[in-house]
Amino acid sequence: MIRLSRLDGEAFLLNAELIKYVESRPDTFITLTSGERLVVAQTMDEVMRLTLEYQQTKGLVPAPAKRPTN
Incomplete structure (x- = not known):
């Protein structure tokens, strides 16, 4: 699960395995x-x-x- 926020600031958890794709239009849209x-x-x-x-x-x-660090 990942923690995200709606545009009004309300936080929610999303099962990241259900994400099909993400778009920027300019708001961020997630299609499940x-x-x-x-x-x-x-x-x-x-x-x-x-x-x-x-x-x-x-x-x-x-x-x-x-x-590696030298």
Whole structure:
């Protein structure tokens, strides 16, 4: 689940696995696999970051490789 906000500031949790795609028009629209559309206060990049972090905690996407320090 990822925490998002509606345009009026109301927070809600969204199952990130249900996201089909995200658009910026200029508000951020999230279309779910069910066809339902949500408008959120977060930017498209923020939704992507939160979704990737969620998927990494579930082991669905590997965490970025750490670069060695010299």
